[in-house]
Amino acid sequence: MALLQQLKLLVNLARIDGDMAEREKEYILNIGKANGFPESSVSTLFYGSHEVVIPENLTPDERFDYLFSLVQLMKIDERLYRQEMQFCSKIAERLGYSHDVMFDLLTHINSTTEKKEQQALRALFDQYLKK
Numbered sequence: 001m002a003l004l005q006q007l008k009l010l011v012n013l014a015r016i017d018g019d020m021a022e023r024e025k026e027y028i029l030n031i032g033k034a035n036g037f038p039e040s041s042v043s044t045l046f047y048g049s050h051e052v053v054i055p056e057n058l059t060p061d062e063r064f065d066y067l068f069s070l071v072q073l074m075k076i077d078e079r080l081y082r083q084e085m086q087f088c089s090k091i092a093e094r095l096g097y098s099h100d101v102m103f104d105l106l107t108h109i110n111s112t113t114e115k116k117e118q119q120a121l122r123a124l125f126d127q128y129l130k131k
Helices: 002-015 022-034 039-047 060-075 082-094 101-108 115-128
Strands: none
Touching: 002 022, 002 039, 002 060, 002 082, 022 039, 022 060, 060 082, 060 101, 060 115, 082 101, 101 115
């Protein structure tokens, strides 16, 4: 269920600028496929906006994965829109991060950040989790 909510958040973010780019669709599809969701199930999410739901029982790792994937998607088209940054900031706060996390995320994450780099960043960004 948490992954489905994450995919819906990613779709909402991709739709913010009014145009869901092919690279954004591919990114979302790949996350779904990597976690066992059939491509057809993920594709159906592209046709509408979704309620923003953040599951309450997310682990710190899952919280970071949510935020990391949002920032990576935001940067995939190499353009940052104010609405995208505002959306990600609101989600970060709802995930339990302080507002300051977005600046560091934007400077440390890009669309090609590898898994091992992601793990190192996870430790860095734990300091932003509110206690």
